[in-house]
Amino acid sequence: MKGLGKLIWRFVKLFVIFFVGVTVFWVIFYRFINPPVTWLMLTRGFEQKADSKPWKIDKDWRDFDDIADQMKRAAVAAEDATFLENHGFDFHAIEKAIQKNSRSRKLIGGSTISQQTAKNVFLWPGRSWIRKGFEAYFTLLIEVFWSKRRIMEVYLNVIEMGDGIYGIQAASQHYYHKDASQLTKSQAAAIASIFPLPLKWSPTNPNKRVARKQYLIRQNMRRLGPLDF
The missing domain is CATH 1.20.5 (Single alpha-helices involved in coiled-coils or other helix-helix interfaces)
Known part of the structure; x- marks a missing residue:
């Protein structure tokens, strides 16, 4: 033995x-x-084929400097106000998520932009405590080996922003028929407002909840200080 x-x-x-x-x-x-594809993109593609829809992965990488500054501000305002100060984790948001999870069977996240980037790039879709553990591990790694600038660049290029639409350039073209470098403050806030449910919400045809989110994001963008990437 x-x-x-x-x-x-x-x-x-x-x-x-x-x-x-x-x-x-x-x-x-x-x-x-640059990550060529993610598990989510492949999963969505197979889901489309299973629903007898054409395979669609619409993405077009844009470097950090080719993305409108307003879009970066909108992402921070919408998803992670302490992005430049934290080390990948917002423990106050995590504590709130744990409290909500204790009262609900649905697993609710308190994810920062770094955590979302880690799960989008390195992990499979889904919600579980095992996946959260791997997410924390990869979050630590990208915080150590990447800059905040690189994290934001990757985040805005791989995030799902509609049915078969990934990244800010594809979203900008689809919703506003313009390059990601030309997005206005209102347009950036509108795109950021659909990050939680991009398959159900629209930045250009918002319901009351999304319109409210767009307003709050614009307000938060005004409150943010300079973003020194």
Whole structure:
């Protein structure tokens, strides 16, 4: 039994070393190379085929400097007001999410932009505590190996913004027929307002809830100080 225990322990150590090595390399690789596709994009594509719809992954990468500053402000105002100050986690938001989860069967997140980027780029769609654990791990890695500028760039290029629409350039073209560099404050706030439910909400045809979110995001954008990326 002792020999078997040692063998198992050795296997576990080797697996952990292998896992950490591969994931760290993966994160560093994406620091310099843009992610070509995400699990969510592929999942949505298969869902479209299952519904007898054409496969659609509409995306067009834009570098950080080619995205309107108003869009970056809108993303921070809508999703993570402390983005530039936190280290990937907003513990106040996490505490609130835990309190809500204790009263509901539905798992509610308190995710920062870094956490959302980690799950969008490296993980599969879904909600579970196991996935949250991996999300925290990859969040720590991108906070260590990426800059906030890179996190925001990747975030705005891979996030789902409609049916088969991913990234700010595709969204900008689809909803406003313009380049992502030309988005106005109102348009940026409108796009940011649909981040939670991009398949159900529209920035150009908002319901009352979305219109309210757009107003609040514009107000928050005014309150934000300079964003020094």
